[in-house]
Amino acid sequence: MFRDPLFKTFFILRLNPETSLISNLLEQFISNNKHKIKFSSNEIANDVIATEIVWETTNEIESQELHESGIIEVSPQMIKTVNTCYIWYKKNSPFIYVFSKKATLVLEVMEMLERYFGIMVERVNFSTQTFNKLLYFSNNSQVLQVSFRSNNENLQTFTISGSDILNSETFRSNYKEDNEITQLTILFSNYDDFKAKIYKNARVALSKIPYEEDLILLINTFNNLLLDETEGLY
Amino acid sequence: MSQFINRLSKSPNLLVGGSLASLISLPVSLVLSYLNENLFMWSLLTINIFILILLFILVKQNSRVLGRLDQVDYYIFNKNIDLEFDENLDKYVSKSDIILVLNSSLTTETIASKPFVEIQLSYPPQLQIDYNWTSEQILREEAKSDSSKFKISLVSGVVIIALRSLCLEKDQEKAFSETSGKIQIAIESELLSESRKEVIPVSIF
Numbered sequence: 001m002f003r004d005p006l007f008k009t010f011f012i013l014r015l016n017p018e019t020s021l022i023s024n025l026l027e028q029f030i031s032n033n034k035h036k037i038k039f040s041s042n043e044i045a046n047d048v049i050a051t052e053i054v055w056e057t058t059n060e061i062e063s064q065e066l067h068e069s070g071i072i073e074v075s076p077q078m079i080k081t082v083n084t085c086y087i088w089y090k091k092n093s094p095f096i097y098v099f100s101k102k103a104t105l106v107l108e109v110m111e112m113l114e115r116y117f118g119i120m121v122e123r124v125n126f127s128t129q130t131f132n133k134l135l136y137f138s139n140n141s142q143v144l145q146v147s148f149r150s151n152n153e154n155l156q157t158f159t160i161s162g163s164d165i166l167n168s169e170t171f172r173s174n175y176k177e178d179n180e181i182t183q184l185t186i187l188f189s190n191y192d193d194f195k196a197k198i199y200k201n202a203r204v205a206l207s208k209i210p211y212e213e214d215l216i217l218l219i220n221t222f223n224n225l226l227l228d229e230t231e232g233l234y
Numbered sequence: 235m236s237q238f239i240n241r242l243s244k245s246p247n248l249l250v251g252g253s254l255a256s257l258i259s260l261p262v263s264l265v266l267s268y269l270n271e272n273l274f275m276w277s278l279l280t281i282n283i284f285i286l287i288l289l290f291i292l293v294k295q296n297s298r299v300l301g302r303l304d305q306v307d308y309y310i311f312n313k314n315i316d317l318e319f320d321e322n323l324d325k326y327v328s329k330s331d332i333i334l335v336l337n338s339s340l341t342t343e344t345i346a347s348k349p350f351v352e353i354q355l356s357y358p359p360q361l362q363i364d365y366n367w368t369s370e371q372i373l374r375e376e377a378k379s380d381s382s383k384f385k386i387s388l389v390s391g392v393v394i395i396a397l398r399s400l401c402l403e404k405d406q407e408k409a410f411s412e413t414s415g416k417i418q419i420a421i422e423s424e425l426l427s428e429s430r431k432e433v434i435p436v437s438i439f
Contacts, residue, residue: 005407008439009319102321144314159330161314185316197318197439205318205439 003209006086006099011106012202012222015094016120022089022096026051030116037112045216047091053109054084085109093223096121103203124202124226131181133225134198135166144195145185146171151178161185190214242292249292256285304344306351306388306425309335315417315436317402326407326438328400334419336386336393344425349388351423353395356381358413360406361436366396388425400436407438 015021025041036056044050058080065073083105089096098106113119135143145161158174165171184198191214195207210218242248263278311333317326336351357363359380367384371393376383386393397417402410415436422429 101319104321145316195316195437195439197316207316207437207439 005209006084006101007209007215008206009101010088010097010099010204011103012124012204012226013096013098013106013110013121014124014226015096016122017094019118019120021092021094022049022119023091025049026117028116035112037116044088044212048216048219049089049091051087051089052084053087053112054082055108055112056080056082057108083108088219090219090223093227095124095223095226097219097222126198126200126202127229128181130225130229131184131198133228134184134186137221137225140189142187142189143184144187145183146181147183148174148179149182151180157182159183188214188218190217239291249289252285253289256282256289260286304341304425305337305339306423307337308421308430309337310419310432310434311335313432313434315400315434317400317436317438319404319439323401325404326402332397332400332417332434334395334397336388336395337391338388338393338425339390340388340425345389349423349425351386351388351421351425353384353386354381354420354422355383355397355417356420357417357436358410358415360402360410360413361417362399362401362403363397364399366398367394369393388423402438410438 025043026039027041028037028039030037030039038054039051041049041051058078060076060078062074063077065075067073085105086099087096087109088099098109100106100109110121113121135146142163143166144163145159146165147157147159150156150158160168160171160174162168182200186196186198188194188196191211192208194210194214196218197205197207199205204218204222259278260282263275263282266272266275266278312330315328315330315332317328319325320327334353336353340349357380363382365374365382369386371387371389372395373385373387374382375385384395417434417436419432419434420429421432
């Protein structure tokens with residue numbers, strides 16, 4: 001189950017401050033005329049819970065047929081598709097991690113969590129402060145690429161890439177000018193080497209299907225990093 | 235006269251011997267002509283200066299004295315390609331291009347022999363690449379789904395080939411990850427002492 005390409009991309013969401021932390025396992029099968037959803041959870045590591053969400057959606061498309069008389073007959077057809085997402089979260093932490101390739105599916109998951117469990121979540125945006133911490137947070141990582149958006153009125157974007165860029169003059173001069181960081185690519189080497197692209201909208205994309213240990217480590221890292229920043233809020 | 239100098243400049247032995255002789259005899263003749271005021275020594279100095287001037291003209295005539303000046307350099311910009319998933323297009327796209335630049339400076343003699351460079355690109359067939367080039371010197375000899383071959387006839391100057399819009403269909407991801415996942419560029423020419431190989435790794439996010 002684990003070596004699934006689905007685990008290559010995840011979005012970080014935060015529980016709405018008014019919502020209580022998720023403490024129990026999400027376990028349910030929901031079937032009504034609108035949705036058919038299966039939630040199943042298990043604890044994969046100390047305090048880390050993985051919930052698999054499989055749901056069926058129905059889309060209506062119009063199918064057209066041409067008759068001999070020249071009349072076009074239009075009939076609606078139902079197409080069913082099944083989507084799968086994983087959400088990971090730590091007990092007593094306000095952050096949840098949704099594994100999905102598409103942001104639209106994440107929105108659907110957010111809606112389902114609110115409707116069936118009363119869990120309100122919101123999107124996270126990484127601040128430059130978060131990115132600053134990511135730049136220097138570990139010996140096991142190396143920054144390969146940084147994208148900036150300039151601070152002046154033109155809002156130019158530019159990318160610096162190469163090896164050892166943190167010590168390069170180009171990086172230093174651009175970092176100083178208070179330009180906003182919009183994207184980072186970091187090479188992590190814990191159990192396996194993999195690259196991670198971290199976007200400003202809290203999307204993280206990995207270059208390889210990660211090992212479970214690596215992924216748990218990564219999620220713990222983000223959790224600690226983001227918790228530090230929001231201290232006092234919760 | 236010009237033809238004569240041209241012919242002289244083509245024989246490196248003469249030039250090396252001449253320059254060595256003039257280098258040694260200049261200080262010798264200078265010192266000696268100061269010591270004894272001999273007409274022979276003075277004439278030696280005159281001949282010497284004449285040879286120096288001749289050498290100067292020869293060097294100007296053909297700079298090949300200083301070594302082979304036929305130079306072919308190539309540069310590849312962007313040696314790392316990241317394919318990122320684009321939700322709107324529903325496929326993996328690269329936000330950056332690969333740019334191949336070939337810079338050559340050749341002597342007129344070499345240009346007359348019509349030299350060329352062959353660039354062979356090979357990559358996994360799932361990868362889609364658009365090629366852009368403007369120069370008439372570039373001829374695309376081969377265009378397959380997993381390789382391309384360019385023949386570039388050289389003149390002095392810069393030639394550019396851009397590999398743009400690199401993308402991968404979403405359902406091809408698994409097939410692609412089973413291949414080498416690399417773009418290989420081989421550059422071959424009689425002007426390069428050996429064929430060069432460059433590898434550009436492609437990673438999917």
